Amino acid sequence: MTAIDLNADLGEGFGRWRLTDDEQLLSVVTSANVACGFHAGDAATMRRVCELAAERGVTIGAQVSYRDLAGFGRRAMDVPPAELAAEVAYQIGALEVFARAAGARVAYVKPHGALYNRVVHDEEQAGAVVDGVLLADASLPVLGLPGSRLLDAARKAGLPAVTEAFADRAYTEQGTLVPRGLDGAVVTDPVTVVERSVSLARSGTVASAAGPVIEVRARSLCLHGDTPGAVELARRVRRRLEESGVRVEAFA
Template sequence: MPSNVDLNADLGESFGIWQLGDDESMLGLVTSANVACGLHAGDPALLVRTCRSAARHGVRIGAQVSYRDLTGFGRRFIDVEPDELTADVIYQIGALQAIAHSVGADVSYVKPHGALYNAIVRHKEQAAAVAAAVHAVDPELPVLGLAGSAFFDEADKLGLRTVAEAFADRAYQPDGTLVSRREAGAVLHDAAEIADRVARMVTTGQVTAVDGSTIGITVESVCVHGDSPGAVEIATAVRERLLAEGTELSAFS
């Protein structure tokens, strides 16, 4: 059982007058914020406000990089050339770095978003492209992702630090990958059940897959999606349950 664990959420995902989630409340609960970088969500003014608020709350800022897909919210696979994907990821990290610096903060890690996150579990070329982008910007930047993924393999080759992430409110396949959002039951909603599930993940390193089997899971950081219905209630329940179990909540060091 780890003595401490990071609690993260995807934030800064509104755009203009389109509002998604309650970032301010979530920033009072999490220890790390995966902030959108403008290619799947997040306009510049919003991202400045989000980074400023994260800094005020003492929450670590990570670059949530994506395919260039505002219309699809970054949840559609794009068969992009590796060099182009590398450039897009460099661009996104650089943009958020500048915004974070403007409010006296820093980008401390990188986490892929949506379809890109899922693709690079197995897509070696795209996994290598994303890892190369992070390394090109700053080889000291850790990356969040799925343990055992192609992304982690490629990050390891470049000497990047990898941080294994588990999902509080997403269902798992028996092979340890996430159930597609296109399938029923992919996203979980009951706060109490989710809190119990996360406590089991953290304390035993196990989770129940959709077929009822028990699978092993590595947990250094737990993600609660900020755009899920009831996200604040879920994050509160998870936070309180982990603290009750004696787990310290802190950003990964």
């Protein structure tokens, strides 16, 4: 039976402000990418999400980012490799404290936003992220885009490299994500998102923004928690996957 992990970006709040419905999404997903304070999240939020995830048996992952609270981690930045590696390790370490306090642990690492897109092509920044993971825990899997420099660097360093796909993001014909600033970059029609989810899980294919079907082989499927109706859409995706004979389970 085909297996797929469902991950979502959670803990994306700060103080009294909350962006995602963490409690409801944690009843659907199998892996939680928890913001570690650099693009969103704070100590209390990280602790709360880790406790909820541990209670529900959801795997905890560190979602690391450029230091960019004002831009939600989506602004392009140039960070020296040594500094970036230290900041990645710092974020993982911060989340690990709360994961362990909840009786769990950080089980993987995923970059966020501008950093995620940068390490698809930038070998130096990809290497810095991997160096940061190695500083924190040399056994942690790295979650990223198939064919990215990040996953290449992870494999070379001996880290498990886990491929990820997006049902609600448009793809170029080269298999990269269409930049968010362009029209159609985010797929909003629920029926289309559900259909794409099944196609990605069962056949490893998806229609590109230009039309041709491309191959995107992934072990994990990301469901964005900051889109309108995210919880109900996540439920529909999981239900349809299971009805299609796909086993939904964490990769880590």
